[in-house]
Amino acid sequence: MPTKNLTHILFSDWQHTLQPFGVEQVVAEKAFNPLVAAYSTPGRYYHTLQHIDRVLSTIQILQGYTNNLAAVQLAAWFHDVVYDSQAQDNEERSADYAFEFLNNLGIPDSTITTVTRLILNTKNHQAAVDDYDSQVLLDADLAVLATNQVLYGEYTHAIRQEYSWMAEKDYITGRQQILERFLQRSRIYFTPLMSEFAEPSARGNIQGEIQSLLSG
Structure with a gap:
């Protein structure tokens, strides 16, 4: 299980990411709990909240390269939300999860479309020359x-x-x-x-x- 300190830091990051979209604090807090649960499921040793924290920290360093920082941060939150080491469709299922989750939070369709695309690009860790948002997410994901x-x-x-x-x-x-x-x-x-x-x-x-x- 994640430490209370890590959870507190990540919740603050989560709120900060949702702030531009006008998501109320109570709603943000309620939405945060299933994310913590997902990244704390048995069998996860690397793809945990600590990984998300490190990815977000690296994105912060690389944010100057992004076109849509909020979308990159949201994609970081959801890119491993579904993880089964015996499955071949984790990225697709994570993208679907993010689509439904963010839609319920009232995030604009254009942002959700970008987020799901970014998540799917983590499957093969390839990004187009001009896809700076994917480049930042992929670099942060592989910073380890x-x-x-x-x-x-x-x-x-x-x-x-x-x-x-x-x-x-x-x-x-x-x-x-x-x-x-x-x-x-x-x-x-x-x-x-x-x-x-x-x-x-x-x-x-x-x-x-x-x-x-x-x-x-």
């Missing part, structure tokens, strides 16, 4: 790849826990394929800031993880 050795180790351990149903051999094969796809990309990050300062660390961490997986 560039963290220090301790945090990166915690991240890989948490991911393995989420896939505890997989045999070790199968997990190593699947994880290696995912990591190598990132290395094969011309760039992991899209925004100039992340591309310059985070890219080398991310590639180093990924290469290190692959070596660790193969050495067993």
